[in-house]
Amino acid sequence: MDRQELHDELDRTRRDFHALLAGADRAALRRSTAGTRWTNRQLLFHLLLGFLIVRALRNLVRFFGRLPDSASRRFAWLLDVASAPFDVVNFAGSWLAGTILPRRWMLALFDRTIAALHRRIDAESDADLARGMAYPTRWDPCFREYMTLADIYRFPVQHYDVHRRQLTLPGLGG
Secondary structure (H helix, E strand, O other): OOHHHHHHHHHHHHHHHHHHHHOOOHHHHHOEOOOOOOEHHHHHHHHHHHHHOHHHHHHHHHHHOOOOHHHHHHHHHHHHHOHHHHHHHHHHHHHHHHHHOOHHHHHHHHHHHHHHHHHHHHHOOHHHHHOEEEOOOOOOOOOOOEEEHHHHHHHHHHHHHHHHOOOOOOOOOO
């Protein structure tokens, strides 16, 4: 894994997130997105959520990466079976938080989360980054059947880029 490249990508998303929120007025943030049931503001929180969940995803890899592969395959299967309740919670959480959190809180949370990810990436050993597990592919289009810890650190940037295209903010062509 090229750590500097990942650091650069994290910084790119942080700058972009700031620019998106700074460039949008209230009406633009309330506008519907392309292909989701969220508003732009709610989808912006969902972009942030992709970074927030890395800690939990990282802990899953740390735990299941030390067990036989069959354990994570069974866990991934179980999570795929439970994807419908996850989808409801994922939608409702982003809807609620994206509706009520002030912009400055979202910006501060994004900044703190990116700073924490920078520190964690630098602290990981190469062996830890190579450890992996099976993942539930129904939960997110960026999840693959098997993901290493390095993949988990790349996930929020990929998630961000996929969903950013659904924003309908001024200047984005939407």
